[in-house]
Amino acid sequence: PTLLAHGTPAQRDRFLPAVARGEEIWCQGYSEPGAGSDLAAVRTTAVRDPGDPTGAYRVTGQKIWTSHAHEADWCFVLARTEPGSHRHRGLSFLLVPMDQPDGRIEVRPIRQLTGTSEFNEVFFDGARAHPGHLVGGEGNGWRVAMDLLAAERGVSTLAQQIGFEEELGEVVRQWARTPSAARDPLLRDRLVRQWAELRTMRWNALRTLGGSDPAAPSVAKLLWGGWHQRLGELAMAVRGAAGTVGPEEWSEQRPYRLDALQRMFLFSRADTVYGGSDEIQRTIIAERVLGLPREARGQ
Ligand SMILES: Cc1cc2nc3c(=O)[nH]c(=O)nc-3n(C[C@H](O)[C@H](O)[C@H](O)COP(=O)(O)OP(=O)(O)OC[C@H]3O[C@@H](n4cnc5c(N)ncnc54)[C@H](O)[C@@H]3O)c2cc1C
Structure with missing residues (x-):
C-alpha cells in the first residue's frame, strides 16, 4: 500500500510484482533503542556519499525488534537525511537491500519467550541505498512512515x-x-x-x-x-x-x-x-x- 501511494512508477514496477508473488521478503526498520512509541526520536542517519557514482545514501545506525530481518531481502528504513534535524522533520524513507558487503549490515537475532527468534537487532554501518530507492522524496519520510503504519494497523x-x-x-x-x-x-x-x-x-x-x-x-x-x-x-x-x-x-x-x-x-x-x-x-x-x-x- 505504501508504494502504491508514495512510490514512483519505477519503484512500483521494480518491487510490487515480487511482493505479490511472495518472492522478496521485507522487514521494517523503524524502532531503535531510543525510539519506539516515540518514533520521531529516530537517530539512524542516511547521507549521500560524494564518492559514489550514483550518489548513493550511506545508512548508519541501529534498529531493534526488526521482525524477519534475518530472512529479509529488503528493509524499509526510516532515517535522518538532514543532519541536525529535529523530531519528524528531516526524516526519509529508504528501501535498503539486506544483501550488502560484509559488515555493512549485521543482524543479531533476539531470543523470544517462545524460544524462537522472529525479531532481531540490525546494525547498519555505511549500508548502501540507491538514491532511486528513496520513497516520497527527501525529508518526507514521516508522512510515508505514518501512512505505512495506518495500513499496517x-x-x-x-x-x-x-x-x-x-x-x-x-x-x-x-x-x-x-x-x-x-x-x-x-x-x-x-x-x-x-x-x-x-x-x-x-x-x-x-x-x-x-x-x-x-x-x-x-x-x-x-x-x-x-x-x-x-x-x-x-x-x-x-x-x-x-x-x-x-x-x-x-x-x-x-x-x-x-x-x-x-x-x-x-x-x-x-x-x-x-x-x-x-x-x-x-x-x-x-x-x-x-x-x-x-x-x-x-x-
Ligand atoms: C513482536 C514484536 C515485533 C516487532 N517488530 C518490529 C519491526 O519489525 N520493526 C520495527 O521497527 N519495530 C518492531 N517492533 C517494535 C514495536 O513497534 C515497539 O515495541 C513499539 O512501538 C513500542 O515501543 P518500545 O518497545 O520502545 O516501548 P516504549 O515506547 O518504551 O513503551 C513502553 C511502554 O510505555 C508506554 N508508553 C510509551 N509512550 C507512551 C505515551 N506517550 N503515553 C502512554 N503510554 C506510553 C507504551 O504503551 C508501553 O506500554 C516489534 C515489537 C514486537 C513486540
Whole structure:
C-alpha cells in the first residue's frame, strides 16, 4: 500500500510484482533503542556519499525488534537525511537491500519467550541505498512512515484475519475434544464472543479501505491486538492444566517444544505492543476523534 501511494512508477514496477508473488521478503526498520512509541526520536542517519557514482545514501545506525530481518531481502528504513534535524522533520524513507558487503549490515537475532527468534537487532554501518530507492522524496519520510503504519494497523489486517479464523477454528476443535471444557458454559460463551468479535473486526478493517477516517486504523489495531491476546488466553483455558505442558519431552538441545496454540498464546502477549501499543492508539483516538487536548511530546 505504501508504494502504491508514495512510490514512483519505477519503484512500483521494480518491487510490487515480487511482493505479490511472495518472492522478496521485507522487514521494517523503524524502532531503535531510543525510539519506539516515540518514533520521531529516530537517530539512524542516511547521507549521500560524494564518492559514489550514483550518489548513493550511506545508512548508519541501529534498529531493534526488526521482525524477519534475518530472512529479509529488503528493509524499509526510516532515517535522518538532514543532519541536525529535529523530531519528524528531516526524516526519509529508504528501501535498503539486506544483501550488502560484509559488515555493512549485521543482524543479531533476539531470543523470544517462545524460544524462537522472529525479531532481531540490525546494525547498519555505511549500508548502501540507491538514491532511486528513496520513497516520497527527501525529508518526507514521516508522512510515508505514518501512512505505512495506518495500513499496517488497518487494511493489512484483512489478510491477517484469515490466520485468526484458522486459529479460532483450532481452539473450537480443542474445546470440542476436551470433555471438561465442552461442558463449561463460560468457555462456550467466550468462544461465541471471539467469533462475533472477529466478524466485527472484519467490517471495521473494511472501513479503513477508503482511508478517509484517520482514527480507523487505530481502532482496528486496538480491536485485533486485544482480540488475539484473548484468543491465546482462551486456548489455554480450554486446555486446562495440560496447556502448561509441552507436547514433547524437554531436552537441553530443544528446550522449547511448543505446539501451535501454546506458541500463539505466548506470542500474542506482544500483540498489544507491536505496530504501536494500545496506549498510543488510545491517545490517537482521544486526540483525533474525541478532540481531547494534545499530549505534551518530547522536545
Ligand atoms: C513482536 C514484536 C515485533 C516487532 N517488530 C518490529 C519491526 O519489525 N520493526 C520495527 O521497527 N519495530 C518492531 N517492533 C517494535 C514495536 O513497534 C515497539 O515495541 C513499539 O512501538 C513500542 O515501543 P518500545 O518497545 O520502545 O516501548 P516504549 O515506547 O518504551 O513503551 C513502553 C511502554 O510505555 C508506554 N508508553 C510509551 N509512550 C507512551 C505515551 N506517550 N503515553 C502512554 N503510554 C506510553 C507504551 O504503551 C508501553 O506500554 C516489534 C515489537 C514486537 C513486540
